Amino acid sequence: MGMTITEKILASHCGKSKVTPGEIINAKVDLAMANELSAQLAIKEFDDWGMSKIFDSNKVALIPDHFTPNKDITSANIAKKVREFAWKHNIKFYIEQGRAGIEHAVMAERGMILPGEVLIGGDSHSTTCGAMGCFAAGVGSSDIAYAWAVGEIWLKVPSSMKIILKGKLKNWVSGKDIILHIIKEISVDGATYMAMEFTGSGVSQLNMADRFTMSNMSTEAGAKNGIFSVDDETLQYVRNTERYKLEKPEFKIYESDFDAKYEIEKEYDMSVIEPQVACPFSPGNVKPLSDVEKLPIDAVIIGTCTNGWIEDMRRAAAIFKGRKVHPKVRVIVIPGSTLIQKQAIQEGLAEIFIESGCVFSTSTCGPCIGGHMGVLAEKERCVSTTNRNFVGRMGHPSSEVYLANPAVAAASAILGRIASPEEL
Amino acid sequence: MLLKGKVWKYGENINTDVILPGRWCHLYLEEDLAKHCLEDLDPDFVKKASPGDIIVAGKNFGCGSSREIAPLAIKAAKVSCVIAPSFARIFYRNAINLGFPIFESDECYQKAETGDILEVDIATGVIANLTKNQKYSSTPFPEFMRMIIQKGGLKGYVLERMKNKT
Ligand code: SF4
Numbered sequence: 247m248g249m250t251i252t253e254k255i256l257a258s259h260c261g262k263s264k265v266t267p268g269e270i271i272n273a274k275v276d277l278a279m280a281n282e283l284s285a286q287l288a289i290k291e292f293d294d295w296g297m298s299k300i301f302d303s304n305k306v307a308l309i310p311d312h313f314t315p316n317k318d319i320t321s322a323n324i325a326k327k328v329r330e331f332a333w334k335h336n337i338k339f340y341i342e343q344g345r346a347g348i349e350h351a352v353m354a355e356r357g358m359i360l361p362g363e364v365l366i367g368g369d370s371h372s373t374t375c376g377a378m379g380c381f382a383a384g385v386g387s388s389d390i391a392y393a394w395a396v397g398e399i400w401l402k403v404p405s406s407m408k409i410i411l412k413g414k415l416k417n418w419v420s421g422k423d424i425i426l427h428i429i430k431e432i433s434v435d436g437a438t439y440m441a442m443e444f445t446g447s448g449v450s451q452l453n454m455a456d457r458f459t460m461s462n463m464s465t466e467a468g469a470k471n472g473i474f475s476v477d478d479e480t481l482q483y484v485r486n487t488e489r490y491k492l493e494k495p496e497f498k499i500y501e502s503d504f505d506a507k508y509e510i511e512k513e514y515d516m517s518v519i520e521p522q523v524a525c526p527f528s529p530g531n532v533k534p535l536s537d538v539e540k541l542p543i544d545a546v547i548i549g550t551c552t553n554g555w556i557e558d559m560r561r562a563a564a565i566f567k568g569r570k571v572h573p574k575v576r577v578i579v580i581p582g583s584t585l586i587q588k589q590a591i592q593e594g595l596a597e598i599f600i601e602s603g604c605v606f607s608t609s610t611c612g613p614c615i616g617g618h619m620g621v622l623a624e625k626e627r628c629v630s631t632t633n634r635n636f637v638g639r640m641g642h643p644s645s646e647v648y649l650a651n652p653a654v655a656a657a658s659a660i661l662g663r664i665a666s667p668e669e670l
Numbered sequence: 671m672l673l674k675g676k677v678w679k680y681g682e683n684i685n686t687d688v689i690l691p692g693r694w695c696h697l698y699l700e701e702d703l704a705k706h707c708l709e710d711l712d713p714d715f716v717k718k719a720s721p722g723d724i725i726v727a728g729k730n731f732g733c734g735s736s737r738e739i740a741p742l743a744i745k746a747a748k749v750s751c752v753i754a755p756s757f758a759r760i761f762y763r764n765a766i767n768l769g770f771p772i773f774e775s776d777e778c779y780q781k782a783e784t785g786d787i788l789e790v791d792i793a794t795g796v797i798a799n800l801t802k803n804q805k806y807s808s809t810p811f812p813e814f815m816r817m818i819i820q821k822g823g824l825k826g827y828v829l830e831r832m833k834n835k836t
Contacts, residue, residue, distance in 0.1 A: 270814045287698045287738055295828055313696065320696045370736040370760055386738035386764035388824045395828055400814065434683055435730035439759050468733065470759055528683065615692035636687040636734060638710045 248503025250406045251473055252441040255381040255500055259364045267405035267509070275305065276363035276380075277339075278393035281349050281611075282310035282321075284368025285328045287387035292394055300335045301397035307339035307358050308332045309349040312611045316343075317618040347583025347609035348551040350374035354458065355585055357487030361476045362498035366390070366399050371551055371633065373465045377457035378484065379476035379499060384465060404441040404470045405509040407432075411448030413517030418667045420561065421456025422553060422631065422651040425463040426522035428514065430532035438468030440509065443502065448516050449474060454483045455555035462552050463633050466529040475501050521666065524649035527637045535654060535666055545628040546577040546659040547640070548652050549607075550614045553631035554582030556589050558652045563595040565656035565667055571603035572662030578605040578613060578620045604659070616641040629658040673750040673771065673790040675722035677782050682728030684711060686740040686761065695737060700746035703739055707747035721748035724790070726782050728754060732761025738768070745770045751790055753778045753797065753808070766815050769823030773797065775808040782806075 249257065249264065257265045259273040280288050285308055300306055308328055313321035325343075332340035339358050346352050349367065354375050359365045361379035365372060370384040385399065393399050409428065429436070442464040444457070452460075457474050464472025474480070476499045484490055484497075521535040548562045559581060571577050579599045581587040587609055590596050599606045605620070612619030614632045622628055622641030628648070630640065635647035648664060657667040688711040690703065697703050708715040725744065731754035732740060741764045744752065755776035757765070765772045771792055778797050782788065786801040795808040811819065821827050 270812060283695050284736065284738070286696075287742075290698060291825070295825055297828075297832075324696055368736060370734065372736075384736045384760055386736055386760060386767060388738060388767035389763065392767075392824055392828055396831060400818075402812070434733060435756065435758070438730065438756065468730065468758055615695070617692060617695075634687070634734060636685050638691055639687055643710055 247507055248505040250441065250443060250502045250506040250508070251379070251475060251500045252381055252404060252406055252443065252471060255362055255364065256401065256403055265403045267403050269403045271401055271403060272398045273364055273401050275366055275393045275397055275399050277305055277307055277353070277359045277365045278390055279307040279309065279349060279353060279365065279372065280368035280387070280390045281312050282314070282324050282328045283312050284387045284390060285331070286324050288368060288390040288394065289327060289331050291388055291391040295391065295395065297395045300394050303336045304338045305397070306337045306394060307353060308337055309341060309346050309352055310343060311346065311348045312615060313617055314343045314610055315608065345584055347581070347586070348554065348611060350462065350551040351554060351582030351586065354378060355487060355583055357484060357489035360484060360495060360497035361480065362500050366393055370465045371462050373469065373472045374458050374462040374551060376461040376464070376471050376473040377454065378480055379474060381471055381473065383471045402439065404439055406441040406443050407437050408508040408511045409442060409444050410446035410511065410513040411444060411516055412446050412513065413448055413515040415451060415516050416520060418521055418653050419519055420651045421452055421459040423519055423522040424514065424516055425460040426524055426532045426649065427519050429463065429467045429530050432467055432512070434466060434528060434530035435468045437464065440469055442467065442469040442472040444472065444474050450477065453557050454479060455557035458555060459552055463529070466633060521651055521654050523654070523664070524635055526635055526646040526648070529634055529649060538664055540663045540665065541627060542663045543575060543629055543658055544626040545620070545622060546575060546655050547580065547613050547620065547628060547630040547632060548577065548655050549580035549582060550611065550632050551582055552633040553652050554580055554586060554609070556586050558631070559586065559590045559595050562652040562656040563598045565653055565660070565670065566602040566604065567598050569602060569660050569670070571659050575659050575662050577603065577659045578607050580607045581609050583609050613640055615639065629655045629664060631655050671792045673722070673724070673792065675724045675750050675788065676720065677724050677726050677784055677786045677788055678715065678719060679782065679784045680711060680725065680727040683730045683733055684727050685734035686732055686737050687734050689732065689740040690737060690743045695739065698739060700742065703743035704746035707743040716747060719747065719749065722750045724788050725749055725752045726754070726779055727752065728779055729756045731757050733758035736760045738764045741765045741768055741770050755779050766818055767824040769819055771819070773808040775806050777806040778808070
């Protein structure tokens with residue numbers, strides 16, 4: 247019996263030739279990442295446990311992004327604590343506000359994590375980097391503290407769900423729509439404890455942004471990780487990262503065996519999927535855009551770790567170009583990272599956003615968690631390209647969030663209501 | 671060891687955002703977290719619950735964010751355990767790592783109601799409903815996780831490992 251890509255990566259990280267789903271292993275960690283919130287508790291635990299040394303300061307990333315640039319004194323104090331910890335322990339991948347961005351985009355674009363490696367992150371969307379052919383999973387703060395101390399993580403080897411993608415994407419459809427459609431089909435706990443493996447002939451036409459979005463939101467179906475195999479598109483992305491250029495690190499490429507065992511297999515014809523919208527208050531409450539009532543909206547958020555990639559910026563800018571945001575709507579565009587922000591400026595996208603009437607923000611989680619920089623008021627309605635629309639997620643508990651792709655969000659911003667790019 | 675308390679029952683897919691809302695994510699000390707436990711799900715929970723009470727909820731409890739302060743807030747609010755047909759995976763591991771007892775039981779969710787008094791045997795996972803005079807079973811933990819829970823969470827396990835290393 248063969249192994250899946252996830253099983254192979256995990257086996258190679260616990261010194262075994264084979265692992266089976268359900269088995270509990272201690273896996274070696276190539277990168278243990280935390281943002282300032284999960285780091286705060288992890289640091290407290292690390293210190294409480296009497297730990298004094300990080301197992302390998304080259305394998306730790308600390309990326310403050312949730313309440314940065316700092317919202318208030320409390321968040322400034324948290325960031326300070328994390329910064330001081332990073333300096334004290336000589337953490338290689340501590341990147342300061344203004345040079346970093348949102349953790350998942352930053353880890354990917356800097357090559358902090360590479361194909362075939364094991365990443366654990368103190369953030370549920372740490373699944374994002376699975377798009378690069380690595381095992382990437384979200385964990386809690388204790389797990390991070392444990393990994394900092396011993397360089398390992400205890401894991402139950404997940405069974406795998408094979409998602410076979412076929413067919414060509416329709417106009418205005420992107421990875422966001424495919425993953426929303428899948429979450430609707432299998433439900434928000436459909437992949438709980440499982441590895442979601444995206445494969446099939448359709449993958450080749452998904453760009454890295456699409457793949458990152460899909461791996462990002464695999465956690466919304468309860469998955470442990472969401473993984474793609476490595477192809478030319480991935481290799482090109484990896485070779486372009488700063489770390490790869492500087493250090494030329496070696497990495498291993500794993501692929502699932504033809505006789506690997508899957509608990510569930512699903513096939514999707516992407517050519518029949520239209521843009522999708524997740525209505526309040528669950529990422530699983532998904533409808534095709536044409537079935538969603540064209541309700542008026544107050545705010546639009548485009549970007550963040552889900553859809554803040556350069557391709558997403560281009561998709562949104564293509565809609566905003568030469569058009570104005572509806573007078574009753576506020577739009578915030580948030581690139582996933584500072585590097586993406588810079589590229590958006592170089593490509594002239596930033597100017598398009600500002601001309602159109604959007605806020606072109608520095609990279610931060612801010613509005614996505616109702617933290618700062620664009621919190622929703624009572625009963626406000628927002629179309630957002632982020633990944634969660636729970637009660638109160640982006641502000642007041644009575645506010646409503648509709649999740650969509652960047653083109654749909656931009657079209658809605660212009661028409662002042664939930665809208666399709668086709669209507670423009 | 672027996673856990674005994676009154677049931678507070680909630681629905682399916684209770685996410686960590688309603689257990690401990692994002693606006694309180696800067697908190698990390700137990701006494702601060704306790705005050706906001708379940709705030710966006712049931713704003714009166716903290717006022718009406720007594721130490722030892724038990725949360726019974728539907729499937730996929732704790733879905734959403736990885737915030738460990740969600741189970742920590744429940745633990746800090748002196749809830750003795752959470753019982754649900756299934757838990758979201760990060761919540762599940764966070765609870766185990768904190769040494770906070772959780773039990774998987776669909777039967778308990780189907781039959782127990784708010785106000786019932788339950789008595790849960792940690793060792794066997796058997797849940798006795800003293801009000802309704804019923805008994806429910808729960809899925810036993812794999813041995814490794816049981817060991818971590820017995821050591822009071824990941825802390826005990828780590829300290830032991832570090833000791834053995836030196
Ligand atoms: S942008 Fe939103 S989903 Fe992404 S890491 Fe930040 S808070 Fe989490």
